[in-house]
Amino acid sequence: MSQIVEIKVPDIGGHTDVDVIDVAVKAGDTVAVDDTLITLETDKATMDVPADTAGVVKEVKVSVGSKVSEGSVIVLVESAAAAATAAPAAEAAEPAPATAAEPAPASGSSSVQIAVPDIGGHDNVDVIAVEIKVGDTVAVDDTLITLETDKATMDVPATAAGTVTAVHIKVGDKVSEGSLMVDVAASGAAATAPAVPAAASNTPAPAPAAPAAAPAPAATSSATPHAPFGATPINEQSFAKAHAGPSTRKLARELGVDLGQVSGSGRKGRITGEDVKAFVKSVMQKGASAGAAAASLGGGLDLLPWPKVDFAKFGEIEIKERTRIQKISGQNLARNWVMIPHVTHQLDADMTDLEEFRKQLNKEWEREGVKMSPLAFIIKASVKALQQFPEFNSSLDGDNLVLKKYFHIGFAADTPNGLVVPVIKDVDKKGLKQISIELGELSKKAREGKLKPQEMQGACFTISSLGGIGGTGFTPIVNAPEVAILGVCKSQIKPVWNGKEFAPRLMCPLSLSFDHRVIDGAAGMRFAVYLADLLADLRRMVV
DSSP: OOOEEEEEOOOOTTOOSEEEEEEOOOTTOEEOTTOEEEEEEOSSOEEEEEOSSOEEEEEEOOOTTBEEOTTOEEEEEEOHHHHHHHHHHHHTTTTOHHHHTTTHHHHHOEEEEEEOOOOTTOOSEEEEEEOOOTTOEEOTTOEEEEEEOSSOEEEEEOSSOEEEEEEOOOTTOEEOTTOEEEEEEETTHHHHTTOHHHHHHTSOOOOSOOOOOOBOOSOOSSOOSOOGGGSSOOOHHHHHHSOBOHHHHHHHHHHTOOGGGOOOOSGGGOBOHHHHHHHHHHHHHTTTTHHHHHHHTTSOOOOOOOOOOOGGGGSOOOOOOOOHHHHHHHHHHHHHHHHSOEEEEEEEEEOHHHHHHHHHHHHHTGGGTOOOOHHHHHHHHHHHHHHHSGGGGEEEETTEEEEOSSOOEEEOEEETTEEEOOEEOOGGGOOHHHHHHHHHHHHHHHHHTOOOGGGGOOOSEEEEEOTTTOOSOOOOOOOTTOSEEEEEOOOEEEEEEOSSSEEEEEEEEEEEEEETTTSOHHHHHHHHHHHHHHHHOGGGGGO
16 A cells, blocks of 8 residues: 655745756656755755655656745655555554654654855855765854855854755855755754654645646746847747746846847756856847947947957966956956046145154053054044045935945955955944954954955945055045045155245155045045045044
8 A cells, every 4th residue: 555645845945936947856756765856946046855755756746947835746756665654553553552652753853954144145145165965963163165255255154963964055056145055953853864664654644636836837928028139029938948047037137138049058058147148248249239239238338349369479378367356356346447437636644643643552552462553543534534524425326325324434455365345334433442453353354364244344435555565646446336435555754845944744645536426526625635634633533
């Protein structure tokens, strides 16, 4: 006697209407516990759904392209083991009640699902390492996976101890807060998990078959208004059948790309966002619908193609790949430079008295291990200037300015992997000593690649200091969505006329870049002069 068991979609982190991108079984297949049945893809992650019952597949209720949610029936499995276990248990129930209680240990075990914690609001973060596999025993705070954003690498620890029973992500996946990482059998779960008959005996009697998740409609009632670069409308039937995830489909809709015309380079031919972008690029290069493409993809800049040169024919060369941080930073900087109308004011600030005061503080705080740098003074003075000129502490949102009432200052930190910008929060509420301590701690974390995402977010104003290197001025690029950035070069002794004679003074070159859509030239110079006056006479900071 056999028993038909429904296997349903388990908890998938609250996601609904998730795409089925692969079905790994068919009717007649024999499956064991934890064998993959189907693969799902949200806009943030790909996950395999395993069998929780062993047996023979009688019917598959979903297909590629279907959409499922927690509780949707995936397959019907004929579980001979379950029936064989259930029958002896029923026969022995009257003479030996203890026999029916034997499966209790399994019900006493606990299975914990560990999801990605708060990672500072980042979405679609790359998984660059998976440190565990099914069967491993983990303790609390053991590293499960390693993530890499465009600014930092971070380890994600276990929040529960036990034996890993399922790993839902792999290297190359993209995850966000709440994405399911692993299942852990806590307490006695590891010992009882292999007991398939016991698990099956707890399965309730089969209820009437739940309706299968409806497959994605082959076509909509009308063609989408979007068209690939203003050309022919999207074929909704081929678009729906395309092997692509939600985020890729959304990108294709935004760009007006018919996924039915795109070849996929992902696993099992899945179309990725990069495939969509490559398709757009190929169409543009062929000159198809050039006018509409230019209008939709960047404003119609009539630029010559980037020169291609075989450098090897001139001599020996070496190819060195840029780091991920350099790639992402380069894209952001290029966007900011093109989109923001920059103006840069330059002037020198007299740091003579400040430098004497700094040396005095360093002697007083030497025993505490606190070392004061000129940057700490500049950070504090910048907040005073932002309070005096509120438009510098804003962000542009369409036709509106978002004026911020908090004062978080970012500072550019040079690291072996590229430039990162840690942020000191609530500077207006902190003294010079606390600012110096946080400045040192964040700088160390930046060099070691241990900055957390939340430690690089929320800046209102950024300072890029080259004081340890040299220079007499430069043009820093505004870090959108901020509207201004301050560049600082190395202070130098210069002869300055005091009304009677030239006197040696320690002068620090300042370079203030700002968004001319928000700040006009006169306001920019007033800000710069006010800041320089604060640094020249620290008494002004308390006025």
